[in-house]
Amino acid sequence: MKIAGNTILVSGGGSGIGLALAQRWHDAGNNVIVTGRSAAKLEAAITGRPNMSAMTLDVTDPSAMAAFAAAVVAQHPALNILVNNAGIMGTEDASAKRDLTEAEATVITNILGPIRLTDALIDHLTAQDDAAIINVTSGLAFVPLPKAPTYSATKAAMHSYSMALRIQLAGKVEVIELAPPAVRTDLTPGQSTREGYMPLDEFADEVMALFAQEPTPEEILVQNVLPLRRAEANGNVPAVLGMLASL
Incomplete structure (x- = not known):
């Protein structure tokens, strides 16, 4: 993946990891579009930043995808990188019958959202030079957090x-997985x-330094996430799972 000269779309780019990376990519010399549900957060994200723009999008709304894709490509025909970052996380007690509203929303946001957004833009991306998704x-794609079973499962699904x-x-298109550890955000x-x-x-x-490597790693893994990523290979899954269960 090129470090500069891209046009990058970041879903969930108004806060947290999405915002931090969007602004760093902008600082590195890329045009960046941030999306999300909160117009106020998006506007705050791009204030004072030329070549950084905002477009609202609710990734849980399948009817919005085609119109959004057409609009973003029309406004930014050089778009060559899609960052599927939007996601939600909640804890659950699955030991008894419960209301599944939050669990279902997690699946829709974390799995169907990126699949639908990728599908809406894939024909455009495959026609671009230096394209990437x-x-x-999450590190929880490799060892789940027991109190967040649905979230962990969605991240395992996105890894697959x-x-x-x-x-x-x-x-045609470079596919890169970024698996964060536990990071101080408002997730x-x-x-x-x-x-x-x-x-x-x-x-x-640390993430930006890893993206600067040549060739770009297929998996962007900061040091803090390696105990989770390597747990199965190292035979440490029971120990790591027990540690996560105690949190």
Whole structure:
């Protein structure tokens, strides 16, 4: 993946990891479009930043995808990189019958959202030079957080989806998976100040350094996520799972 000279679309780009990376890519010399549901957050994200623009999009709304894709391509015909970052996370007690509204919303947002957005833009991307799709998953794709079973499952699904997509798009579109560890963002209540979580700026700086490697790694993995990513290979899944269960 080129470091500069791209036109990059970042879903969920108004806050958290999406915002931090969108602004760093902009600083590196890329045109960046951020999307999300909150117009106010998007406008704050791009304030004072030429060549950075905002377009609202609810990735849970399948009827909005075709119109959004047509609009973003019309306004930004050089678009060559899609970053599927939008996601939600919640904790659940699955030990008894419950209301599945939040679990179903997690599946729609975290799996169907990126699949639908990718599908809406894939014909355009395959026609571009230096095209790439970046799917933001999680260290929990490799060892689940027991109190967040649906979230963990969605990230495992996106890991599998990214692997398959990489094969289908070989030679046409680069497919990169970014799997963050626990990072200080507002993804869940209290997470932005939680002890032991990686500071957002530190995470984003390390991620940008990894993207600068040649060739770009298929998986962007900061040091903090390696114990999760390598747990199965190292035979440490029970120990890591037990640690996560204690959180």
